[in-house]
Amino acid sequence: MPTEHIVALLIAERDKLNRAIEVLQGSAKRRGRPPQNPLTAMAAPVKKRKRQSAARRKAQAERMKAYWAAKRKKEK
Numbered sequence: 001m002p003t004e005h006i007v008a009l010l011i012a013e014r015d016k017l018n019r020a021i022e023v024l025q026g027s028a029k030r031r032g033r034p035p036q037n038p039l040t041a042m043a044a045p046v047k048k049r050k051r052q053s054a055a056r057r058k059a060q061a062e063r064m065k066a067y068w069a070a071k072r073k074k075e076k
Helices: 003-029 038-043 054-075
Strands: none
């Protein structure tokens, strides 16, 4: 058997062993939040954002302006 072939086989075996060691030690090294289960992530419904109409937004702005005006007046 040629030496290059033997070296290639040994390197392949070493890579397999390194991957196996990483898999076995992987759970001990991991820190932080665990990965999300892909099955539950796909099943979760997407919540749609409720939009305000222009009139509602204008009314809210007027209420906030009155609120801050009263707060500034109270400070003086």
